[in-house]
Amino acid sequence: MENANVDRSHRSGYAALIGKPNVGKSTLINALLGQKISIVTRKPQTTRHRVLGILSEDEFQLILLDTPGIIQPKYGLQRAMMRSVTGAAQEADVLVFIIDATRQKIDFRTLDLIAGKPTILAVNKSDLVSQDQMLPLAQSYSEEAEFEEVIPISALKGKNLDRLIAAIVDRLPQGPPLYPKDVVSEHPERFFVAEIIREKIFEQFRQEIPYSCQVNVVSFEERKQEKTLIHADIVIERDSQKGILIGKKGAALKQIGIRARIDIEEFLGEPIFLNLFVKVRADWRNKEAFLKSYGYDGR
Ligand SMILES: Nc1nc2c(ncn2[C@@H]2O[C@H](COP(=O)(O)OP(=O)(O)OP(=O)(O)O)[C@@H](O)[C@H]2O)c(=O)[nH]1
């Protein structure tokens, strides 16, 4: 029997945020949720997994999927990252294709992913350019693919986000919520802790280390009388990287620890002890067994 209380106008479903690296996908998911769940840095290829965030209102539940930036994969880790993009695109009811208003170079290959799904073109970083600069870019994309709407936004300044949400929700199927309404994500705390540490490594080092590192939280011990104790491994690919990561008398690693702890404490809402260990796993980014055990299963 049907429940008379079921709200037939309620909508729920998935929207995947996709686009090239660094266009602002993670900044956008955080802005839409009003809460930081996905790490953001100035470097491309920051996001490596599909990161799920849930926006619930009385009339709808919008499940947002942040994804890694679309690239031509060159090694195992990048291939797994691209599998998580295609997986999210397949899972989604609606796609939000994000482009960077400041980059005039068009990469139509990225459009292959959006075929056959209702897609909204979000022109991000609109705070950095004039309307006149944005139009030709949006137009060239619109000539190559079919977009339901084209919306200039600024994820950083919060511009036009209500309009974007409304455009997505309009295209979600009707149905009851898929998650409890007070849940914001589905990842375990360990995931966020590892991501925060990785964010600090991305910020502190230049080219090589960020892309060669993996962070694994190996233990998370909540204790009665004392602070929660967290052990994390930072895995890198070569011995030479170990010295750089640790720094003179351990100074670099100490900095990562201090910066990460501050953010982790804010995230968890409690003081913690954070212990970081550096490990070398030769060429882990190309080894299926390591990739699997580090959670790169294409999701
Ligand atoms: N000015 C401006 N900067 C932005 C905006 N959105 C994002 N950024 C900046 O762009 C950079 C990349 O942002 P991310 O959110 O990490 O980009 P991403 O698309 O998730 O990148 P990947 O995870 O590497 O694919 C950061 O320095 C952001 O602060 C925006 O609307 N305006």
Ligand SMILES: [Mg+2]
């Ligand atoms: Mg990202």
